[in-house]
Amino acid sequence: MSHQRDGLSNCKLALVFAVLMDLCGVVVLLLGVFAPLEIKGQDFGDLLVYSGALLVLMSMGGWVIWYSGNIEGLTSKTEWSGGMGGAMDRFARRVSRKIRVPRSHSVA
Template structure:
């Protein structure tokens, strides 16, 4: 499992997204470049549209994988003094803006 450690969470969504991309890309290429006539009817357009839909559906898998790998925000304890300094700066600027607006 050491090979997959860099992929982090949601490996199933990643596999789904990659599989849909591969199938969609293959269907697109076959639909564009292969002559697919059966009894006088061309089925290339069907594969092109199907491939495009599969690639579009893979976007859902990529979004699931990406959103599953977002780590939570750091807590105030982890920030230490930096968090309190940023809070103090934000409060100070906010008060100055509010005082300036109330004077107008």
Template sequence: LACSGCVLVFAVFMDLFGVSALLIGVFVPLEIGGRDFGDLLVYSGALLVLMSMGGWVMWYSGNIEGLISGNELTHKRNAVDRFARTLSRRIRKPHRSHSTS
């Protein structure tokens, strides 16, 4: 897992670079050799902002308080495993047909 601070820095930098590229692409006329490169900056800026959303989700989900640890889940997992095994055995068990003759 990545450290929480690293993910936060990634998300903030992606937001800053993305919004900057997007605004430059919209407001600054960028013609080189008769070709307009504003659209390239708009699209790449939007892509960087979308990438930052993944960073924000990872950072936020890594900082949620009160999650149950793996040790606390072992008892519940064992109960769920037993229930699943019992249910699957009942489903797999061939049904006996009753003849009425």
């Protein structure tokens, strides 16, 4: 039996989070730029621009978790055994394992 992998493989929840935050952020940012949003003389365009930019920045966390969860076999464990790099690697792997969606295996 060969082990087949799809293009997205691990951490699909982080990928969905990142894509949704990007889409929401871009929509809110563009609304703030192009829509005339005044309520009782107050302009809320700036608030939407900043909120959209913040949503896009928050999506970066999802992209980092998704990307780091899909890295396999690049380095040996002895190279990352100490220092800050090893701690970040262990943290990223622990987070991605907790949010990884289990795959169902079907026998054909």
